[in-house]
Amino acid sequence: MNWTEKNTFDLLSRVIDSNKGDEVEATLTAQDYGLTRFAGNIIHQNMREEDAILSVRVALGQKVGSYATNQLNEEGIRQAVQRAAEIADLPVELLAILQREIEERLQSL
Secondary structure, eight states: OOOHHHHHHHHHHHHHHHSSSSSSEEEEEEEEEEEEEEEEEEEEEEEEEEEEEEEEEEEEEEEEEEEEEESSSSHHHHHHHHHHHHHHHHHHHHHHHHHHOOOOOHOOO
16 A cells, blocks of 8 residues: 555544543554565566554553554454553553563573
8 A cells, every 4th residue: 555644644543533541652654665686687586565564552541552453454453452452451460470471481582
């Protein structure tokens, strides 16, 4: 998709409109990659990849949850906002346990 200022603004507005928390932050990162390889003065390989990632942060009081997706349809946007809010609403004790597990797994790499 060609991310113009208008369709970017429209997508981010839909995120903000679907927010149920105290505050919401939405970031859209769009990338377009291209690669052409030559061998013997002819094109050997040509490829192009386009992707966009929506990152959503939702604040509920003093707690913040974040979620990212590349599903940019209405359902994907709704799920991203909902899951960010669910993460923000997790008990602090559970977040501490999850953080310890993540740190332990990273140390074992």
